[in-house]
Amino acid sequence: MWPEEEDLPGFYEAVKEYYAEVLDLARHLFRLFALSLNLPEDYFDPMTTHPGGIARLLYYPPPKHPLSGDSSPTVDAQIGLGAHSDYECFTLLLTSTTPGLEILKPSGQWHIASHLPDSLIVNVADFLMRWSNGLYKSTVHRVINRSNEPRYSVPFFFSSRSTTIPLLKLCQRAYRKARRVNGSLYALANISLRG
Ligand SMILES: O=C(O)CCC(=O)C(=O)O
Numbered sequence: 001m002w003p004e005e006e007d008l009p010g011f012y013e014a015v016k017e018y019y020a021e022v023l024d025l026a027r028h029l030f031r032l033f034a035l036s037l038n039l040p041e042d043y044f045d046p047m048t049t050h051p052g053g054i055a056r057l058l059y060y061p062p063p064k065h066p067l068s069g070d071s072s073p074t075v076d077a078q079i080g081l082g083a084h085s086d087y088e089c090f091t092l093l094l095t096s097t098t099p100g101l102e103i104l105k106p107s108g109q110w111h112i113a114s115h116l117p118d119s120l121i122v123n124v125a126d127f128l129m130r131w132s133n134g135l136y137k138s139t140v141h142r143v144i145n146r147s148n149e150p151r152y153s154v155p156f157f158f159s160s161r162s163t164t165i166p167l168l169k170l171c172q173r174a175y176r177k178a179r180r181v182n183g184s185l186y187a188l189a190n191i192s193l194r195g
């Protein structure tokens with residue numbers, strides 16, 4: 001449901017235009033992922049003809065009591081979005097100047113992603129991790145608005161065409177390792193709805 005044009009002039013057009021642009025970019029990015037996996041550039045193209053692509057318009061109000069800028073533990077009430085990974089192929093994130101996104105590092109510490117002007121953040125998601133047999137790792141992240149400002153963000157979740165996709169023997173070494181070490185990766189393929 002969209003707000004009436006007279007209530008928010010230009011809003012619908014702006015969102016529609018952004019969606020078209022980011023969809024193009026996502027398809028292009030998929031080609032770069034293909035090249036990085038030593039696949040032909042157009043390898044994933046048939047899977048992105050009618051892809052799943054959802055943009056969310058998110059608002060995180062400022063906290064009632066200012067929070068510290070470091071990544072020290074916080075109580076649940078302060079967390080805008082709890083720790084999770086996205087479940088599509090990847091996410092393109094457009095954010096306002098207010099930081100808030102935190103990335104879980106392999107060390108177990110949270111890294112506060114700083115805002116870079118005119119940039120998008122790319123988060124690898126579960127499906128691409130599964131597809132690449134764990135070569136690409138999905139990013140565990142959360143959102144905490146530690147500032148006194150409202151925070152806005154527009155994640156665009158990009159997935160493949162809705163069809164049965166055979167498990168690809170991409171990245172043979174990673175494939176064998178994934179099968180041997182982490183059978184639970186297979187469970188991911190069965191999770192259709194989360195969060
Ligand atoms: O608002 C953000 O920066 C991230 C949003 C997010 O992780 C999500 O909607 O899955």
Ligand SMILES: [Fe+2]
Pocket residue numbers: 084085086141
């Ligand atoms: Fe997310």
